[in-house]
Amino acid sequence: MSHYWSRIVHSLTPYVPGEQPKIANLIKLNTNENPYGPSPRVIEAMQAELGDDLRLYPDPSSDRLRQAIADYYGLELNQVFVGNGSDEVLAHTFQGLLKQDKPLLFPDISYSFYPVYCGLYEVEYQQVPLGDDFAINIDDYLVENGGIIFPNPNAPTGRLLELGEIQKLLQKNTESVVVVDEAYIDFGGESAVGLINQYPNLLVIQTVSKSRSLAGIRVGYAMGNPDLIEALVRVKDSFNSYPLDRMAIVGATAAIQDVDYFRKTCDRVIASREEVTAELERLGFDVIPSAANFIFAAPSKISAQDLADELRERGIIVRYFNKPRIDQYLRITIGTDDQNRALISALQSIIPAG
Amino acid sequence: MSHYWSRIVHSLTPYVPGEQPKIANLIKLNTNENPYGPSPRVIEAMQAELGDDLRLYPDPSSDRLRQAIADYYGLELNQVFVGNGSDEVLAHTFQGLLKQDKPLLFPDISYSFYPVYCGLYEVEYQQVPLGDDFAINIDDYLVENGGIIFPNPNAPTGRLLELGEIQKLLQKNTESVVVVDEAYIDFGGESAVGLINQYPNLLVIQTVSKSRSLAGIRVGYAMGNPDLIEALVRVKDSFNSYPLDRMAIVGATAAIQDVDYFRKTCDRVIASREEVTAELERLGFDVIPSAANFIFAAPSKISAQDLADELRERGIIVRYFNKPRIDQYLRITIGTDDQNRALISALQSIIPAG
Numbered sequence: 001m002s003h004y005w006s007r008i009v010h011s012l013t014p015y016v017p018g019e020q021p022k023i024a025n026l027i028k029l030n031t032n033e034n035p036y037g038p039s040p041r042v043i044e045a046m047q048a049e050l051g052d053d054l055r056l057y058p059d060p061s062s063d064r065l066r067q068a069i070a071d072y073y074g075l076e077l078n079q080v081f082v083g084n085g086s087d088e089v090l091a092h093t094f095q096g097l098l099k100q101d102k103p104l105l106f107p108d109i110s111y112s113f114y115p116v117y118c119g120l121y122e123v124e125y126q127q128v129p130l131g132d133d134f135a136i137n138i139d140d141y142l143v144e145n146g147g148i149i150f151p152n153p154n155a156p157t158g159r160l161l162e163l164g165e166i167q168k169l170l171q172k173n174t175e176s177v178v179v180v181d182e183a184y185i186d187f188g189g190e191s192a193v194g195l196i197n198q199y200p201n202l203l204v205i206q207t208v209s210k211s212r213s214l215a216g217i218r219v220g221y222a223m224g225n226p227d228l229i230e231a232l233v234r235v236k237d238s239f240n241s242y243p244l245d246r247m248a249i250v251g252a253t254a255a256i257q258d259v260d261y262f263r264k265t266c267d268r269v270i271a272s273r274e275e276v277t278a279e280l281e282r283l284g285f286d287v288i289p290s291a292a293n294f295i296f297a298a299p300s301k302i303s304a305q306d307l308a309d310e311l312r313e314r315g316i317i318v319r320y321f322n323k324p325r326i327d328q329y330l331r332i333t334i335g336t337d338d339q340n341r342a343l344i345s346a347l348q349s350i351i352p353a354g
Numbered sequence: 355m356s357h358y359w360s361r362i363v364h365s366l367t368p369y370v371p372g373e374q375p376k377i378a379n380l381i382k383l384n385t386n387e388n389p390y391g392p393s394p395r396v397i398e399a400m401q402a403e404l405g406d407d408l409r410l411y412p413d414p415s416s417d418r419l420r421q422a423i424a425d426y427y428g429l430e431l432n433q434v435f436v437g438n439g440s441d442e443v444l445a446h447t448f449q450g451l452l453k454q455d456k457p458l459l460f461p462d463i464s465y466s467f468y469p470v471y472c473g474l475y476e477v478e479y480q481q482v483p484l485g486d487d488f489a490i491n492i493d494d495y496l497v498e499n500g501g502i503i504f505p506n507p508n509a510p511t512g513r514l515l516e517l518g519e520i521q522k523l524l525q526k527n528t529e530s531v532v533v534v535d536e537a538y539i540d541f542g543g544e545s546a547v548g549l550i551n552q553y554p555n556l557l558v559i560q561t562v563s564k565s566r567s568l569a570g571i572r573v574g575y576a577m578g579n580p581d582l583i584e585a586l587v588r589v590k591d592s593f594n595s596y597p598l599d600r601m602a603i604v605g606a607t608a609a610i611q612d613v614d615y616f617r618k619t620c621d622r623v624i625a626s627r628e629e630v631t632a633e634l635e636r637l638g639f640d641v642i643p644s645a646a647n648f649i650f651a652a653p654s655k656i657s658a659q660d661l662a663d664e665l666r667e668r669g670i671i672v673r674y675f676n677k678p679r680i681d682q683y684l685r686i687t688i689g690t691d692d693q694n695r696a697l698i699s700a701l702q703s704i705i706p707a708g
Contacts, residue, residue, distance in 0.1 A: 002581040004531050004555055006453040014591030017414050028410075037406030046404055046601070052391030054570035054605070056382075057563070060371050084438050087594040099360040120592040177358050201358055209411070216408035216600040227356040237368030238474040240441040246570035247400070247601040251408070 008120070015116040018319050027342055029333040030317040032184070032294050034213040036268065036336070038251070039261035042214065045254035046247050058246045061233075065249050068256045069221055073193050078226040081233060082252075084243040086183060086207035086220025089232070091117055093149075093203065096235040097177045097228060099123045100146025107136055109326055111155045111181065130154075134288055134296075136161045138169040149179040153189055156321060156331040158290030160189045170199040177228065179203045186211035186266050187273070188291030193223055200225040210293055211266050212255040219244060219252040269293050273334045279344045283351055288329075298328045301352050310350045316343055362474070369470040372673050381696055383687040384671040386538070386648050388567040390622065390690070392605070393615035396568065399608035400601050412600045419603050422610045423575055427547050432580040435587060436606075438597040440537060440561035440574025443586070445471055447503075447557065450589040451531045451582060453477045454500025461490055463680055465509045465535065484508075488642055488650075490515045492523040503533040507543055510675060510685040512644030514543045524553040531582065533557045540565035540620050541627070542645030547577055554579040564647055565620050566609040573598060573606040623647050627688045633698045637705055642683075652682045655706050664704045670697055 018031035066080040073080075083089035094117035098104050106114050108127040118125045128140045134157040141148050148169070153160045170178055180192045182204055193204045203224040209215035222232060236243060244252075255262070277295060280287050284300040299307050308320040308330055319331040335343065372385035420434040427434075437443035448471035452458050460468050462481040472479045482494045488511045495502050502523070507514045524532055534546045536558055547558045557578040563569035576586060590597060598606075609616070631649060634641050638654040653661050662674040662684055673685040688694065 002585065004451060004582060005585045006450050008453070009450050009585045009588050012588045012592045014588055015595060016591075017411070017595040020411055020413055022413075031411055033411065034409045037409050042408070043404050047401075050397050050400055050404075054396070055388045055391050055567040057371070057374055057385055057387065057569040058572070059374055059376075085594060085596060087596070091593050096360050096363050097358060099362070116592050120589070213409040215411040215596075218412070218596055218599040228358060231356065231359045231363045234363050234366045234368055235474070237370075238366045238470050239445050240439060241369060241371040242439060242441070242569075242572055245572040245599065245602055248599055 008122070012119055013116065015113045019317060021317065025315065027316040027335060027339045029335050029339065029343065030319045031215075032210060032292070032333045033215050034210060034265065034269065034293065035334065035339060036213055036265050038213040039255055039258040041258045041261070042251050042254045045250045049246055049250045054246060058242050058244060058249055060241045062244045062249050065219070065244070065253045065256070068253045069223070072256050072259070073223060075193070075196065075223055076226070079196065079223055079229060081222040081229045081236070082244060083220050083222075083236065085209065085218040086181070086205050087113060088243060089205055089220040089222050090181070091120070092232050092235040092239070093179060093205070093222065094118065094123055095121045096231040097203065098147040098149065098179070100176065102144055102146035102176070104147045104149065105141055105143075105145045106149045107154065109134065109154070109157060111151050112321070114149060130157075134159050138165050141169060142172055145173070145176050147176045147179070148173060149181060151181040151183060152192070153184045153187075153291040155184065155292070156294070156319070156326070157288050157296045158184070158292040158294055159288055160291035163190045163192060166192050167195060170195060170202055174201060177201050177203060179205060181205045183207050183210055184292035186262070187270055187293045196224055200227065203228050208252050208255050212252075212262055213265060214251060214255055217248045217251050219248050269334050272337065272340055276332070276334060276340050276344070280347075283347055294331050294333045296329050296331050299330070299351060302350065304328050304330050307350060311346055314346045316346055362476070366473055367470065369467045373671060375671065379669065381670040381689060381693050383689050383693065383697065384673045385569075386564060386646070386687045387569050388564060388619065388623065388647065389688065389693060390567055390619050392567040393609055393612040395612045395615070396605050396608045399604045403600055403604045408600060412596050412598060412603055414595045416598045416603050419573070419598070419607045419610070422607045423577070426610050426613070427577060429547070429550065429577055430580070433550065433577055433583060435576040435583045435590070436598060437574050437576075437590065439563065439572040440535070440559050441467065442597060443559055443574040443576050444535070445474070446586050446589040446593070447533060447559070447576065448472065448477055449475045450585040451557065452501040452503065452533070454530065456498055456500035456530070458501045458503065459495055459497075459499045460503045461508060463488065463508070463511060465505050466675070468503060484511075488513050492519050495523060496526055499527070499530050501530045501533070502527060503535060505535040505537060506546070507538045507541075507645040509538070509646070510648070510673070510680070511642050511650045512538070512646040512648055513642055514645035517544045517546060520546050521549060524549060524556055528555060531555050531557060533559060535559045537561050537564055538646035540616070541624055541647045550578055554581065557582050562606050562609050566606075566616055567619060568605060568609055571602045571605050573602050623688050626691065626694055630686070630688060630694050630698070634701075637701055648685050648687045650683050650685050653684070653705065656704065658682050658684050661704060665700055668700045670700055
């Protein structure tokens with residue numbers, strides 16, 4: 001605490017990201033990274049960018065990348081905004097669109113950065129309880145609000161809300177912005193991006209961190225009506241003219257353009273998820289149906305926290321949230337085949353038989 | 355304008371960065387980039403980072419880079435904060451340290467992003483007029499204030515405030531934060547970083563964009579008392595867990611560590627600045643003494659705007675600010691020897707003789 005700080009700093013409760021361990025040879029199933037590296041075309045494109053031109057500022061509006069995203073999703077350039085990871089895109093969205101006189105709504109179990117943004121920008125919010133099965137019920141959101149945001153599939157549950165439900169919500173909730181945070185959508189859901197031209201208050205946020213194997217270069221994007229995008233551009237241009245560096249722009253562009261590699265990688269992760277789910281169920285876990293690259297599951301014969309500790313002793317890191325309603329669950333990222341086998345084998349040795 | 359926007363968005367006047375032209379073969383002397391590329395060690399380090407590990411998030415606290423900065427300046431790790439370009443570091447500083455009940459002070463002619471940040475975070479401010487010679491007079495800042503910020507050397511004038519003056523200011527102004535924004539300090543000034551351990555309210559901000567030839571990778575840093583740094587960390591961790599990507603972390607670390615290359619490059623730019631200054635004076639310009647990698651100068655026989663237009667027609671871009679007090683000046687970045695010669699030759703052909 002310091003008398004030099006701005007008032008807001010005293011009240012912040014920062015987000016705590018999953019651990020990025022500095023020890024080698026750990027099996028890291030805690031931050032939902034893709035088990036497979038990026039497309040070889042990404043590496044080639046970044047390779048070509050390495051040189052004297054790094055002395056020059058990047059394109060402040062990242063047109064090339066935005067055009068690649070627009071082309072892939074069938075949008076116009078002015079319907080796409082890019083930022084330094086989807087966390088930055090979310091931050092600008094909270095400040096530029098979701099700070100309203102009425103409270104913002106989001107699920108009680110959800111991405112734990114949402115209340116942190118509300119703290120930073122003094123956004124009033126209400127958390128809407130998920131059903132007992134961790135499902136989002138859109139009827140619960142049909143109340144006075146200054147905006148609605150949820151991940152789809154939800155995090156950390158992995159549970160998908162069907163597109164038809166999102167469309168129902170948009171038909172009924174027309175006076176405030178609805179943000180669908182689709183970090184994990186490519187692993188088993190249908191994106192709401194196809195609804196953008198019908199609903200001017202829909203903003204869809206995605207990232208290259210998960211399905212495109214590029215958490216290391218920090219690129220996220222928002223898609224929506226040009227009017228919503230303009231709000232984000234205004235905030236961005238009042239914050240940082242050049243949020244994406246040269247390497248990130250070319251790398252992300254190549255990733256979006258290599259559709260075959262992307263589909264193949266997603267398919268492998270989805271197949272592994274189904275295998276791991278079956279194994280966990282055999283081991284007595286309650287597994288929430290997942291449309292993501294992770295599984296949210298509760299062990300039946302050991303506490304989740306003890307199990308996380310035991311796994312860590314065996315060199316495997318998973319994510320445990322010490323929070324109401326979910327403190328009996330672990331969030332386990334899908335790894336490579338070898339990593340998944342190591343996980344199952346460790347679980348078999350830890351969990352009492354019977 | 356949209357009824358979906360947050361209130362603040364309607365009143366923003368975003369910063370307009372210098373043009374990043376998409377036409378090749380222009381001589382770009384408008385955004386103060388270094389004319390020389392980054393150190394070969396930077397390229398090697400980034401090369402080594404290109405691979406499957408790009409699937410993984412970077413270190414959220416960029417410890418390796420912060421340690422390199424701390425080592426270079428003789429500081430502790432907790433005295434260093436890093437961000438996605440010094441613009442992001444400045445943004446967090448405005449939000450986390452400079453938003454106070456009393457007005458923030460900065461020069462009337464200064465980095466034009468400062469009032470933009472004030473708009474974004476609703477920071478009250480007062481602009482303090484520079485002297486007629488564009489010098490900062492520290493006595494003008496010894497009034498009630500919620501913080502003081504200025505670039506040193508100042509932008510866009512290039513004029514240096516001597517370190518002794520900064521120390522006098524710190525001796526007298528102890529109740530609010532003093533930010534010295536040293537984007538250009540390596541081209542001819544002495545950094546205030548040596549005063550950090552004496553003055554708990556001093557924050558020094560630097561960047562790898564200029565003297566370390568890396569505008570393309572977006573890395574800036576702040577150095578100060580651990581208590582000031584903690585405010586920035588709290589804001590950062592409430593905004594974006596991973597602001598620096600893997601490529602930027604390794605590239606900036608290598609740049610900070612290659613001291614010989616850095617010194618050699620700065621020396622070349624300084625020598626060229628002195629040559630260009632002499633030529634401009636011969637051509638009748640009023641040249642403000644510069645300690646930066648650019649020159650702020652007023653032509654005597656043609657309007658600054660007309661001259662900028664004429665240069666552009668000859669493929670040379672410089673920066674013109676259509677603002678009170680400085681609308682007769684051009685800001686000209688120091689280029690390579692060839693670029694500087696082309697500039698002088700173009701000026702000779704444009705400016706009427708005699």
